[in-house]
Amino acid sequence: MQPLAVYVHIPFCTVKCGYCDFNAYSGMDNLKEAYGAALVAEVHANASLLSGRTIASIGFGGGTPGEVPAAHIGAVVAAIGQHARLDPAAEVTLEANPGTLDRPQLEALRAAGVTRLSIGAQSFHADELRFLDRIHSPQATAAAVGLARKAGFESIGLDLIYGLPGQALDAWIGSLGTAIGLAPDHISIYALTVEDGTPLARRVRKGEVTPLDPDAVADLYEAATDRLAAAGYLQYELSNWARPGHHSRHNMVYWTDGEYLAIGAGAHGYLGGERYQNIAHPRAYIAAVEERAPAPHPGRESAYRPGAVTAMADWFSLRLRLLEGFHEPEFEARFGLPLRKVGGVVLDDCASAGVLELAPGVRLTRAGRLLHGEVSARFLARLQNTLAATG
Ligand code: SF4
Known part of the structure; x- marks a missing residue:
């Protein structure tokens, strides 16, 4: 049987960024304890799906998984390991916001079983970070990479966003160059998209913000392709580059039709030919898991078998x-x-x-x-x- 991946969604963020349409919420710190318990309970409720499987990767995404106590992350990893065989070389990735990382927490995450960090740098220009509503500074990202190395992380990725309104080629290449200078093992680049229903979409509609011309966005992508290759990064996916051996094994499961179990609010899973989605709102998700509803998969909202x-x-x-x-x-x-x-x-x-x-x-x-x-x-x-x- 193929190894199984597990995706765990952590929906909390300090600030909801204006461009973001992920299932993420600010101002819900009071739910974190109950949410951590619900994640563990959902893992146990899915024991039959985990039993007999080998787990090759776990991905904590969000939201900002680095915002919950490392003990919650460790408890989820341990609960998964109670029902499935956790491959000793399993990749356990956590998406992190540089604005919320410090050394004790990074060490605690490493001790909790996290092997790989994916740090949301997004840009190395303060004005661009402000435009994106990010809470961190360029210096915070550089510091986070250094702290993560000291805490023992041997695989660190940086995520960058390009195609911001008015973004010039040299500004983008400057960010990319700073990222490369930090010697991450993995770099992901994503074009800024204006998602319906976001504050950014409203600003575009009102004419306050003009999206970058698609040809200019394409030029930035082309330039990044050259710059990253020149720095020795191997492109393996449209948005992803890595040093040899550091590609995201977890994301490879998504791209190669592999199976993954979803845990947490709004998480999507794919198992036994069926795609399913959990209840999106954290409070409703917690309540459902506490009530063990719906049976047999508490917290689940819908499932379908694609035609x-x-x-x-x-x-x-x-x-x-x-x-x-x-x-x-x-x-x-x-x-x-x-x-x-x-x-x-x-x-x-x-x-x-x-x-x-x-x-x-x-x-x-x-x-x-x-x-x-x-x-x-x-x-x-x-x-x-x-x-x-x-x-
Ligand atoms: S930190 Fe990430 S998940 Fe949270 S609101 Fe910003 S973009 Fe969305």
Whole structure:
């Protein structure tokens, strides 16, 4: 049986950033104790799903997982280990906000079993951090990396955001250069997106903020690709670069159709061919877990089994995020249909346009990396036509 990954959601943040549409909340410190207990209770309630499985990775995301006591993190790891076999080399990643890290806490997290930190640097310019509502300074990120190394973390990642309104190429390359100078093991870069319902979206609607032109955003991505390669980082996914051996094993599970158990408010899981989601609001989630409702999976809100079109489209889109792509027989082995039969026209068109390479495997070209969304959408449309036609 394949190893299982576990995702644990911690929804608390000191401040809710204006661009963020994650399931994250500020001003809920009073819930943290009850939430920690609910996480452990949910793990125990899922004993049957964990039993007999080997856990190769655990990812604590949020929110700001570094905002809860390390003891809560350790209790969740220990509870998982009571029901499943925790691989001695398991990757246990925690997303951290540089504004909330100190040495004792980092040491406590390391002792709690966390092996890898993913630090949300976002930018090394104070004005950009203010625009993003981040509570930390560029200096705090640099200090956090140093403290994390001293606390014994051997795998540290930095996350950066690019494509801010008005962001110039030299400002972006400056942030990237500062990040590289801190010698992290992993770097993720994400384009700022204006998500519906966020304060940022309202500011854009009112004309207070003008999003950066998509061509300029693409130029920043291209420049980062060159800069990171020159610094010796290997790109392995559209948004992710790593030193050899430091890619995110946990995230690889998401991109390669692997199974993952979800624990915590609003967490998404994928198990036994079923996708499910927990209750999003922390208070409602805690109440449900305390009442052991709904049975047999307390805290769960909904579940569904994706149909063939959705499953194939998701598989294709996620695998194409990886720079290595995939081999066509893998698709057929997974779905029992030749990839050519359901999407051959799209593959050939994209290859002719210089967006896809088809041999030795299917993967995006460098130019195609900027067009992942379009390629995925075309494949989905083709699937809908082909499978509807064949019944
Ligand atoms: S710290 Fe991260 S999760 Fe929290 S509000 Fe800001 S962007 Fe969202």
